Amino acid sequence: MTTPRIGVIGGGQLARMLFGAALDLDLAISFLVRPGDEGIVGQAANVTVDELNLASLERFASQVDILTFEHELTPVDALKELEQRGICLRPSADTMAIAANKLAQRELFQRLKLPIPRFVKLNADTVFELPCIAKAIAGGYDGRGVRWINEPAELDTLVVSDTPWLLEELLEVDTEIAVLTVSTPEGDITTYPPVRTIQRDGICVEVQWPSGATDELEGRARAIATAIARELAYVGVLAVEFFVVAGKLYVNEIAPRVHNSGHMTIEAASTSQFENHLRAIAGLPLGPTNFTTPATMVNLLGKLGPLEAYEPPPNTRLHLYGKEGRPERKVGHVTATAATVAEAAQLAHRARDKICIHE
Ligand SMILES: Nc1ncnc2c1ncn2[C@@H]1O[C@H](COP(=O)(O)OP(=O)(O)OP(=O)(O)O)[C@@H](O)[C@H]1O
Ligand SMILES: [Mg+2]
Numbered sequence: 001m002t003t004p005r006i007g008v009i010g011g012g013q014l015a016r017m018l019f020g021a022a023l024d025l026d027l028a029i030s031f032l033v034r035p036g037d038e039g040i041v042g043q044a045a046n047v048t049v050d051e052l053n054l055a056s057l058e059r060f061a062s063q064v065d066i067l068t069f070e071h072e073l074t075p076v077d078a079l080k081e082l083e084q085r086g087i088c089l090r091p092s093a094d095t096m097a098i099a100a101n102k103l104a105q106r107e108l109f110q111r112l113k114l115p116i117p118r119f120v121k122l123n124a125d126t127v128f129e130l131p132c133i134a135k136a137i138a139g140g141y142d143g144r145g146v147r148w149i150n151e152p153a154e155l156d157t158l159v160v161s162d163t164p165w166l167l168e169e170l171l172e173v174d175t176e177i178a179v180l181t182v183s184t185p186e187g188d189i190t191t192y193p194p195v196r197t198i199q200r201d202g203i204c205v206e207v208q209w210p211s212g213a214t215d216e217l218e219g220r221a222r223a224i225a226t227a228i229a230r231e232l233a234y235v236g237v238l239a240v241e242f243f244v245v246a247g248k249l250y251v252n253e254i255a256p257r258v259h260n261s262g263h264m265t266i267e268a269a270s271t272s273q274f275e276n277h278l279r280a281i282a283g284l285p286l287g288p289t290n291f292t293t294p295a296t297m298v299n300l301l302g303k304l305g306p307l308e309a310y311e312p313p314p315n316t317r318l319h320l321y322g323k324e325g326r327p328e329r330k331v332g333h334v335t336a337t338a339a340t341v342a343e344a345a346q347l348a349h350r351a352r353d354k355i356c357i358h359e
Contacts (some may be wrong), residue, residue, distance in 0.1 A: 003065070010073075015264070017272075032057070035049055066282065134165050148170070175213065179319075180261065208296050267337055270292060295335055297334065302329065336351065
């Protein structure tokens with residue numbers, strides 16, 4: 001049997017790390033990247049730069065056996081059309097349609113009777129308690145579609161904006177955790193151990209394992225993530241984000257792809273999320289998902305100093321994304337491993353402080 005050729009839609013840091021895993025597995029992989037996107041361009045051989053429309057997607061799909069995704073920005077109608085023409089999408093067009101729309105995600109969670117924060121779609125006459133959180137229904141990422149709302153007047157601009165918004169109850173979040181599931185085409189589903197994610201201004205800044213949550217809470221999170229993957233007949237890696245509030249779990253959102261919460265699986269787990277995503281979509285046997293060491297990953301945001309001036313602390317590994325530095329932009333990450341998560345966090349922070357430029 002020859003392994004299938006994989007086509008990735010998207011070309012940022014997730015594509016770069018998928019590329020690394022594809023090299024190790026000797027899988028043929030190519031990328032369809034929007035003009036101006038940074039990350040994989042110039043680093044991998046098989047990169048097509050084009051807008052994302054049916055014609056470009058068809059051309060790209062004709063060169064590969066399986067399409068997969070690095071972001072949720074592909075027009076859903078085009079994906080459905082490709083699928084109808086017999087092209088293999090993993091995950092499916094229906095799943096991408098749900099994942100790209102925060103209202104559709106919430107309908108899925110309600111159908112599965114999962115605990116979620118109260119929410120309403122925002123209209124001119126919406127009444128909802130403040131303070132609350134406003135979320136762009138589509139197109140948001142890295143906190144860019146999330147607003148903290150204190151005054152009714154702050155909703156005025158959102159009501160008249162071109163894109164739809166929803167309002168959500170502001171939870172007093174104690175911690176956040178995330179679970180990665182990996183699903184095979186045969187419907188076997190496995191999970192990585194939950195990790196703790198730490199956000200600042202809606203952006204993920206740090207991830208830790210162990211998560212610090214109780215076994216019971218972790219078990220419930222894994223069961224919920226598995227139920228979502230099963231309902232979607234998912235194939236590949238799916239990320240599920242949770243809030244923990246007074247010992248209770250709420251589902252926040254899903255991401256139909258490899259995820260920031262899983263970057264440290266490269267150094268700290270038996271099999272990285274990137275390798276297991278490729279294995280899953282290619283129909284190869286999955287690797288074990290256990291962590292082998294406590295670890296902390298910190299995102300590098302904004303601007304970085306010169307590599308020449310950076311001396312890596314021990315047991316840390318730097319990943320640069322080839323992106324120009326801009327405020328609050330993820331341009332790299334560092335993973336540190338140690339005997340305890342506290343020590344790993346200390347090492348990762350030390351690395352971050354050495355390379356990030358604070359302006
Ligand atoms: N209802 C809420 N109550 C309290 N905090 C919230 C709520 N919703 C979101 N947040 C905070 O904002 C962060 C980002 O929210 P969310 O995950 O919906 O946005 P996103 O931009 O889609 O995320 P991502 O960075 O994962 O792409 C959450 O991780 C959490 O820290
Ligand atoms: Mg999120």
